[in-house]
Amino acid sequence: MNHVLAIDIGGTKLAAALVDASGSVLRSATRPTPRQQVMAALEGLIEEVTRDGPEPVAAGIGCAGPLDLAAGAVSPVNMPSWRGFPLRDEVRERTGLPTVLAGDAQCMALGEHWLGAGQRSRALLGVVVSTGIGGGLVLDGTPVLGPTGNAGHVGHMSVDPYGERCECGGRGCVERYASGPNLARWALENGWTPGLASSNRRRPNEPSPDRGAPSSDEVIPDAPSGDARTLARDAAAGDSVAVAAFERGARALAGMIVSTAAAVEVTTAVIGGGVSQAGPVLFGPLEAALDDIGGLGFVRAVEVRPTTLGVRAGLAGAARLAWDYSRSAS
Known part of the structure; x- marks a missing residue:
């Protein structure tokens, strides 16, 4: 069975998982987000999740923003060491996988639409109310990302x-x-x-x-x-x-x-x-x-x-993002 690599990046936690096409998680891991050397920590997390496992067919990333979707870059407010950081290309180069990027709250919305409280909704608004407030829209099953990737703020x-x-x-x-x-x-x-x-x-x-x-x-x-x-x-x-x-x-x-x-x-x-x-x-x-x-x-x-998925919604959305991307690219 094929799997995708799902990655969820926030100011306090990094998470990754191998997820199949039904949304079932084969393995997952989390780590605290360091103030420096975030990519090194993420690379270690990816290696931990994928070691001796099936080769994923694509990678999906949900990351705190703002984003520059065209460049695949991120500038998370709570991660000062990343400003204009080329996250999509860094993950692509380290994994060799087709890689797609979206905002963390956009992935939360997509995850809830796929597996959670928003299933079968034709027009879903997902809202994360936490230290800040983020959001995402899923219309007719498609996440609305916007020209620069920042729709849903x-x-x-x-x-x-x-x-x-x-x-x-x-x-x-x-x-x-x-x-x-x-x-x-x-x-x-x-x-x-x-x-x-x-x-x-x-x-x-x-x-x-x-x-x-x-x-x-x-x-x-x-x-x-x-x-x-x-x-x-x-x-x-x-x-x-x-x-x-x-x-x-x-x-x-x-x-x-x-x-x-x-x-x-x-x-x-x-x-x-x-x-x-x-x-x-x-x-x-x-x-x-x-x-x-x-x-x-x-x-x-x-x-x-x-929410019915809770903290798992972001990873679920990143996985769905990767599955959709892999199918469109094939």
């Missing part, structure tokens, strides 16, 4: 032209309201004390006078930090500022989803990334905001779903 759609200045230089970007660090930043600026709402919950192994040991959802870390994970826990515990932060972020996400649906008639939006693990404290206000903001029938018909 929905995190930098403006939902308020008079809003806050974003780190990208724009104003009112979704990322400024709904990314993990910005959710926590706004909450801290508005009086949130991390962990306070859940401090009345018992510590691990602390017995209850009424019903024994605490359940797992009552366990909190000993030293809460002011991050999105703690914010989600406090929102679930009823902290009013934490709840307001997620409502504010969800409304920005809803504005972006509605605008995208109006532009390209998206029928499904799949939400992944670390912040999506907040569960109901994110998806509850998101559904409410979509219902309030959406007007036209085809816009209101967008179905929002959480």
Whole structure:
């Protein structure tokens, strides 16, 4: 059976896998992303995955952007050692394989369309809500990459032209309201004390006078930090500022989803990334905001779903990218 080499590159993790045409993974491996010598680490990872295995027929890469698709180059914001780095050609030269490149969030969307929550959707928007916000569009089974490879940067759609200045230089970007660090930043600026709402919950192994040991959802870390994970826990515990932060972020996400649906008639939006693990404290206000903001029938018909592949979506999309490329080249 033939396989392709799938590669997923982010600011914190490198991943690679051998994947067959059905999406089954023969073998995979991950490594932390080093600050320097990233290509050397990636080469070692590729060697680990392919050693003594079947020869892949092509390689697909999903990488954080921005991208220059024509040149096959990448300049990931969180990887300062790569600026205009010719990633596609470097992988092609080291592996000898036909190699294709796309953005990591574009691969997430393609992976969810192939194997995850977006199967059978004719018009899919995939959104990664994490340290930043990325996205990708899959229309009639084909990823929309754009002239330079940067289509789907929905995190930098403006939902308020008079809003806050974003780190990208724009104003009112979704990322400024709904990314993990910005959710926590706004909450801290508005009086949130991390962990306070859940401090009345018992510590691990602390017995209850009424019903024994605490359940797992009552366990909190000993030293809460002011991050999105703690914010989600406090929102679930009823902290009013934490709840307001997620409502504010969800409304920005809803504005972006509605605008995208109006532009390209998206029928499904799949939400992944670390912040999506907040569960109901994110998806509850998101559904409410979509219902309030959406007007036209085809816009209101967008179905929002959480990821089913999780961190595997990027590799799945890179594999599908490679399979499609190998078939078109043959």
